[in-house]
Amino acid sequence: MFSIIKQSLNNGHRGGIAFVLGVSFSDILLVLVSNVFTELFSSISSHRVPIGISGSIFLIGLGVYFVFFKKVKVNEQGQQATISFRKSDYAKIFLSGFFMNLLNPGIFLFWITASSTMLSHTVEQRIIIYATCLLMVLASDIAKVMLAGKIRNRLTPHNIHIINRINGIILIGFGIALIWGLLVYLKRM
Template sequence: MIEDIITGIPLGIFLSFLVGPVFFVLLETSAVKGFRAAFVFDIGVVLADILFIAVAYFSSYRLIQSIKNDPAIFIFGGIMMLTYGIISFLKLKKVSKNIDEIAVEELIKKNYLSLFFKGFFLNFINVGVLLFWFMILITIGPKLELDTMRMITFFSTVLLTYLIVDIGKILLAKQLRNQMTPSNILKIKKVISILLVIFGLVLMFQGWFPSDQKLVKKALEKIE
């Protein structure tokens, strides 16, 4: 068990610093809305990861392979993320016209349920996350002898480490709250919206150019 825990810690740290839409939105949420809001957002992200791990573990090889070979899945996820980013940016552009009349409290309103689903949604629509967990499963699974308890220990360690490191990131980003004027908050939110658009386009390109998924293909071929 100790060996499985030690194996899972580095992966959890790596996962926490993996740059993607969730990474940037987490930091923005902490800086703008505070620790609790960012933590709730992160719990939503982790729940999506747990769901993906369960799907990777219980689903058949054929199901995962069909997802990998279906570009429509990536394109759909990319369109969802792209649309979310564009709508957010347009809303912020409209708000910026009345920036002088807006109080900081209005910009940092907290709806914890909404933040939870936002974290879950941003992670869930990225099909690449499912493929990532599947690659981890087929790489680590044989080393853990496919023992259920050892698998639970390993993946629990990974997610717990991920969450602990994220708490550190949240606390660091929270230090910027004193500089969160309405103007600065809007600028940060606009940058995050643009990044979501970019990540959405990247996800769509993965569907249009499936050759970029060679790493997944090689991993799958090993277990055929």
């Protein structure tokens, strides 16, 4: 949630929507794959540690970038500069949302669990359930983007810089928590 709001604040409505669409596309992909390859996921879950490490490294890397390297661009009036994006920039934002969601082991395991509990439902019922769930998630994410745009004009570049740092610290924290969880998981084995 915080990453969606931060993307909207830093990149405007279009950048936020590109990020949300990346997240949504990865959810759709995970739903499709988890339903088609439910048996495959039982063997993939044995690779939980490498998937978790990849996701953790990705989150920590993003966090380090936001804490130490992400700069807020300001114009002559001291306000946040408007950035014009090319299609490739939107593609990068889309892919960051896609991979941030896809490499999250929690999301991965959520859809595996959901697909395995839905095996007793008919295909039509599953389509309705998943479509409703995915549309609700997408609608709430788009609402976050639009609401972030409403507060955007009230934020100073300094406040946005602080938000970027907080977001970075949160991402680093989640990455470390994922690694910690993997270490605990390995100890139990």
